[in-house]
Amino acid sequence: METQESALTMALMTEPARVKICRALLQAGEEGLPASDLAQLAGLPIKRAGHLFEEMLQANVVTLAIRDRRVCYVLKxxxxxxxxxxYIDASGLAD
Known part of the structure; x- marks a missing residue:
């Protein structure tokens, strides 16, 4: 496993909500999803989800896009x- 994937795997394993967010964004494709939808899918209050989104932005995992006047997160x-x-799924580490 490459360094970026290793770091990302560890980051995902330490926060199950990140796994849910990443899975949702993979399914959403290039359209992405609004923060409120992602927070709800992850079962997080928007403030806590915002902290995760900021971390994912800084790690260059997601980017922002405007869709129908809404700010959406898109998996980068x-x-x-x-x-x-x-890797997480094959290792049986997924929730």
């Missing part, structure tokens, strides 16, 4: 996330 590191989630 699709390959790294797919590989990290694959």
């Amino acid at each position: 590191a699709r390959l790294a996330v797919t590989e990290a989630l694959g």
Whole structure:
């Protein structure tokens, strides 16, 4: 596993909500999802989710896009996330 995937795998494993957010963003594709939808899917209050989104932005995992006048998060590191989630799933570490 590459360094980026290793770091991402560890980050995902330490916060199950990140796994849920990444899975949702993989499914959403290039359209992404609004923060409120992602927070709800992850079962987090928007303030806590905002902290995770900021971390993911700084790590260059997601980017922001405007869709229908809404700010949406779009998965930027699709390959790294797919590989990290694959590793987590194969290892039986997923929730």
